[in-house]
Amino acid sequence: MKIIATYNIKGGVGKTATTVNLAFLAAASGYRTLVWDLDPQGASSYYFRIKPKIKGGSKELIAGKQDLDHLIKGTDFDNLHLLPADFSFRNLDLQLDAGKKPTQRLEKLLKPLANEYDFIFLDCPPSISLLSEAVFSAAHILLSPVIPTTLSLRTLEQLKVFIKDSQLKKLKLLPFFSMVDKRKKMHLNLMATMQEQYPEILSPVIPYSSEIEKMGIQRMPLPAYCSKGQALEAYQQLWQALLLQL
């Protein structure tokens, strides 16, 4: 079982879109897949039309009083399950802090699922917090969407330093470019310099695309309503590139 977290300190960079679409592709190729929606806003729950609500809220969940398996819901797609978000997740940091070894909490909660799933995707809220630290120690891969801007360069650098300082041996940081507009000269230039500076950046690029935006109206993963096109191909390539890193 591999845990893949999509993370960026910044909001609105395509974390949820990436989680939902890659999880769909993993499940469609036969892997038993779970998405855990950790964002109180419940965006990935929304895309799967699943109520962002769990019994007992975040408090019982973090305290280990609820069996994760009982909270998991089947999506409309084979092999693909979701652990929904809950509004109480806005207090996750407080609840983590209240317990012992807060940064190892998620890893411990996920352990019993190791035989049930081949992949677990964690959809994280934007921020750096106790929750993100717990995510970092649970995950094998930190998949980070990066919009090519000068600011994102700096945040990526900060993230790298943070991971290094925290001595997270298991964790592999894999950035990739998201919402890229190939007509913008600035995007192309920045991508070129960043790729030089960070060779670990995955080569597939997710373009800015109205097809992807439509996920909100369709309320389903992109490959479920769109059978061809640049956007779909980009996610497929990203998934393949990621598989090679495992």
Add this chain to the structure above:
Amino acid sequence: MSEIPVRFEFPGNPPIKKFISNLAEAFPLQLTSQHYAVKTFYDSFDWRLYNANLLCEFNQSKVYSYLNLIHRETGQVVTRANLEKVPAFIAELGDSRLRQQLLPLLEMRALLPIVSLNLQLYQVNLLNKDEKTVARLTIEEYEDLKHRLTLKPIKGYDKATEKLTEFLLSTMALEKTNKPLLIAALKNQGRKPADYSSKLNLKLEPNLPAHQAVKIIYATLLQAIKLNEQGTINAIDTEFLHDFRVAIRRTRAGLSQLKAALPAEISSRYSQHFAWLGQITGTPRDLDVYLLNFSAYQAGLPAEMQVDLLPLQDFLQRKQAAAQQELAKYLNSRKYLAPLIAWEQYLKLPAEKSISAEVAELSVKQLADLRIRKVYQRAIKQGSVITEHSPATALHELRKTCKKLRYLLEFFQSLYPPPEIKTLIKNLKELQELLGNFQDCAVQKLALQHFCEEIQGSGCSQQTFLAIEKLVQVLDSKSCKARADFSGCFTVFAAPENRSVFKALFSPTV
């Protein structure tokens, strides 16, 4: 990850379109597909999957082609694999979950189609307010079977399934079923699942006259011969010939060991025919065995030598194909068929027409006691005198006696208390295995030396001959090991406690 489905049947087979539109008035439904499909059940000839609690169904339509491995009792899908066609042998599949699951069960057996069903398939989703799917319905509309509805719950939405189940039962008058469709489909053909097994399963009454009992035994064996005949001729898999041969050998053992129960003229006439059958099936079976063992042969050699053995495999395959062809010719001939038909008719004759005065007036229990006692004593006698210095033929003779004993125990199992007879068979089996290994190694060594002579000058490389030589050494050390283990194994077989069980079970009853 798949949930346990709820399965229903439609009494009275109403048109499904109408059913769906009625149901749609009460529940938000979405018909996702409707098409003509073909469902074919597969298993080995001896029902290995069915006996392992599995059903293998292959589903084809213009939009899909996949194989489902289903838990026989719950209907739960264990494995689903997209496949264009079902391979005859599961070993032909690429590495996959399906192969991993099926290969240990099927081994050398072919997967055969059992029944094929045409149907109209409807796939319907049950939706909630958010138009999320909360349960899936698969409806199968058949011509001459009851239509079926399979309701698959979605994890975390059990309430929806419960509500719909309730409605289907009470308002739509469907009936729950947990009988696999396969059973109903076979019933239409007058068949039952697991209607063939290579194991003898005879039920004999102790007081039955011996001559009647042996006819039951022979008729059962003849049935096995007939059932395996076509598969042997067509070489569907190697087990057909194997089971065919076992039935012949059992019949031969019966004709010689249970002579007293039939007129001498009959025993001798048919013994000849079955001896001939034993002879013509021997070579093809031996070649099958070499080929089945081939990867084990290779594995016994050092890694770098393993490829050198491949020309031997080619040679064996060619030889096996020729032997198989010859066998098929024999089995299609009158020489084969006519005596077998006469035998069948003889077995059907009433006692007054088939039994002469010379036949002993014994009950089957008396005959069984007598013969098992005799053959057991012979085995003990033969085994006891074997020392380290005894020739191989001594072990060979003991092996033949043990085989006869084994057949007798299997014929007459039902006359004795099951726990005791099972333990005796188990002990005997261990000794037989050892003797079999010893014998097989000797026979294979000899055969390999013959093959070497045959392929001399056929352009095989020196490496191949070296590999075969090495293989002979491997077999040699195996047979030495079996020889060394003999005395320990025989001591267990002949232990006083086993002897007293034999004595208690097979002493003459007064």
